Amino acid sequence: MDDKPANGRSGWKQNPAGVQKNILAVAMTEFAANGLSGARMDEIAAKTNTSKRMIYYYFGDKVGLYGRVLEEAYRQVRTGEQELELDHLSPVEALKLLAEFTFDHHSRHPDFIRIVMIENIHQGVYLEQSELIRLLNAGAIQKLEAICRRGREAGIFRDDVAPIELHWHISAMSFFNVSNRATFSRIFGNELFGAEGQNSLKNHLVEMIVALALKPDRRSRR
Amino acid sequence: MDDKPANGRSGWKQNPAGVQKNILAVAMTEFAANGLSGARMDEIAAKTNTSKRMIYYYFGDKVGLYGRVLEEAYRQVRTGEQELELDHLSPVEALKLLAEFTFDHHSRHPDFIRIVMIENIHQGVYLEQSELIRLLNAGAIQKLEAICRRGREAGIFRDDVAPIELHWHISAMSFFNVSNRATFSRIFGNELFGAEGQNSLKNHLVEMIVALALKPDRRSRR
DNA sequence: TAGCAAATTAACCGTTTCGTACAAAGTTGT
DNA sequence: ACAACTTTGTACGAAACGGTTAATTTGCTA
Structure with missing residues (x-):
């Protein structure tokens, strides 16, 4: 059926700035809509072009992400x-x-x-x-x-x-x-x-x- | 040491209005401080003079309690x-x-x-x-x-x-x-x-x- | 005073949710 | 070529959390 390798991991570009920007944009929408406690990390992750793992890779934890969103908003x-x-x-x-x-x-x-x-x-x-x-x-x-x-x-x-x-x-x-x-x-x-x-x-x-x-x-x- | 019965269930008075009032007062403080998602039912219960079960008994669920708090505030x-x-x-x-x-x-x-x-x-x-x-x-x-x-x-x-x-x-x-x-x-x-x-x-x-x-x-x- | 509904207590349950572990592999600068 | 950085994917653990089950007491009233 499909002949790509078992994992779909080939052919991607590194783009740290873009990934972070994308995460921040999604997170801002989610935090703005639901608050700090109300926002869900899984939901944020699902709406990004990347994975939950990357959020923690770049922002540490939920509060770290919120802090960066706050800065970005200002x-x-x-x-x-x-x-x-x-x-x-x-x-x-x-x-x-x-x-x-x-x-x-x-x-x-x-x-x-x-x-x-x-x-x-x-x-x-x-x-x-x-x-x-x-x-x-x-x-x-x-x-x-x-x-x-x-x-x-x-x-x-x-x-x-x-x-x-x-x-x-x-x-x-x-x-x-x-x-x-x-x-x-x-x-x-x-x-x-x-x-x-x-x-x-x-x-x-x-x-x-x-x-x-x-x-x-x-x-x-x- | 103490001669009360094994369970501490004896010697309480019924006071529906007082219990509800107490719950609402505590809940208002908690919701005001932490938001709807941020407020914790266990925390609210702990700060009342009654138990968590009573909150659900009188207010149904978290949203029901929040709605009543909102009304009370207005x-x-x-x-x-x-x-x-x-x-x-x-x-x-x-x-x-x-x-x-x-x-x-x-x-x-x-x-x-x-x-x-x-x-x-x-x-x-x-x-x-x-x-x-x-x-x-x-x-x-x-x-x-x-x-x-x-x-x-x-x-x-x-x-x-x-x-x-x-x-x-x-x-x-x-x-x-x-x-x-x-x-x-x-x-x-x-x-x-x-x-x-x-x-x-x-x-x-x-x-x-x-x-x-x-x-x-x-x-x-x- | 027996019966019954309302009020209250304490322990418990199943799910959600944050965060991590693990394993692997592609990319980029030097 | 090598090393550090970036990305993917999945699965999972532990705690937090909303809500419930079951049993007991109170108090009204027939």
């Missing part, structure tokens, strides 16, 4: 953020664009949101163990610091609103929009999650953030 | 919310108080927040199965609807901001403040989570919400 979104160019805009326009971008960016990366939710359930203990994530996040707030500095130098931004607070507010609304969509929509309906609803929320977010940053006498009453 | 916070009395206040003052209250209320109920996070990880499928939760939540937005109606009738609130949107914004910031505290503080430090930081966030939330609800020409420039 790496992906932070990298995407860095491409945003704001220096050529006025402080207000830059702030608007940053808020809008963050809202959309989070919306485009639901798996990242879910991984962060899961990590928060675990009190952030795995995040803390990662040097890489601390480095990645160090730069996450620099754009906002630059905007605030410019806004203050121009005399139009308040002094008593810190960049970290603006970041907190922007993150809260952008994150919640994805993280709590399931329960919110099941309780209150879907109207906020269609195209118009999302646009309205985003516009309000921008409006609120700008109003918060500006000195009262600089706020337009448009 | 019941507790929604009941607390209902005690807030707003009708005697002006629309603006009522809105301020509601926002402040929500911020503090969420802060006081971290286990509820965590249960809702977990339920969102599971896409809200268990929430959907609960008639009770739908009933509880139906009233959750009525206070805001009343405030908005009064504000519009007085001519000071905008027409293009719906109650549900205000609710969304208030919830987002109040929820995120608890849900993402672990990762946020590990990345950016603890400064926002001390007494002063929390107060500042809360004040900004109130400020932003009021500004969003009011017509532009009604916003003070204080």
